[in-house]
Amino acid sequence: MSDLQNPNTHLTAKERSTPSLPVRMVHERGLILGKVLDFGCGFGKDLDFLHQKGFDVQGFDPHYFPQYPSDTFDTILCFYVLNVLFPEEQNQVLMQISSLLKPTGKAYFAVRRDIQKDGFRTHQVHGKPTYQCFVKLPYTSIFLNENTEFYEYKHINQATDNQAKCPFCKPASRLILLAETPLSYAVLDGYPVAKGHTLIVPKRHMADYFELTFEEQKDMVQLSVFVQKRIKADFQPDGFTTGMNIGKSAGQKFPHAALHLIPRYTGDCKNPSGGIRAILK
Ligand SMILES: [Zn+2]
Incomplete structure (x- = not known):
């Protein structure tokens, strides 16, 4: 393009x-x-x-x-x-x-x-x-x-002068960083629910994705498109589930936005029918 x-x-x-x-x-x-x-x-x-x-x-x-x-x-x-x-x-x-x-x-x-x-x-x-x-x-x-x-x-998780307490503002050095831009970064999740489970995280400490600037939101999308190629190459998933937990009622633990990119593998759950809709079943 x-x-x-x-x-x-x-x-x-x-x-x-x-x-x-x-x-x-x-x-x-x-x-x-x-x-x-x-x-x-x-x-x-x-x-x-x-x-x-x-x-x-x-x-x-x-x-x-x-x-x-x-x-x-x-x-x-x-x-x-x-x-x-x-x-x-x-x-x-x-x-x-x-x-x-x-x-x-x-x-x-x-x-x-x-x-x-x-x-x-x-x-x-x-x-x-x-x-x-x-x-x-x-x-x-x-x-x-x-x-x-x-x-x-x-890499953001190798910085020695980062004093932040939030685990998303200061990602652990042991995490594998897949890619980074000036506004966001992608790491393999430290507690993966599937092989290749990745987090796309804005660098600014904001709980709500919808309150990020359009530049930041766009940046996260561009980064997710970039890293899914690497996840496909490294883990050969059969599909993806992607989404965000926004707010405590939706299961958000830390007040810092993150987009989950979860590789899916044929047979990884009994019945994948309905996909993300099944959360409320
Ligand atoms: Zn933070």
């Missing part, structure tokens, strides 16, 4: 003669560790630099290096990618990176700070319309000047 509306993102890749500023900086600071992925690597100049430095690195770029990674990584680099994507495409990349990151891994994002106006413009070299927009992430800023900002990201 979005590919058709924003078709020229690959034209924004730069032919560089030297490695990018963010790759040099994260390397100088000793932040590149273990298995490394350059997500949105363009022509691969930073890949060459990291190979020369002896890193175990691979690249992914939907246009230039289209083989999607099948592994998980200790360090993921994503430099100057998000600025040329529509918001829902940015979210897709953030979900992909969070799910490709090992639980203790870290990702680094570089975004441009010199964009004057969001929208399409005619690319100076290629003469075709390319999109660009201002991007601000709620992750730890590790460098900022007038042209660029770098962020460090780790």
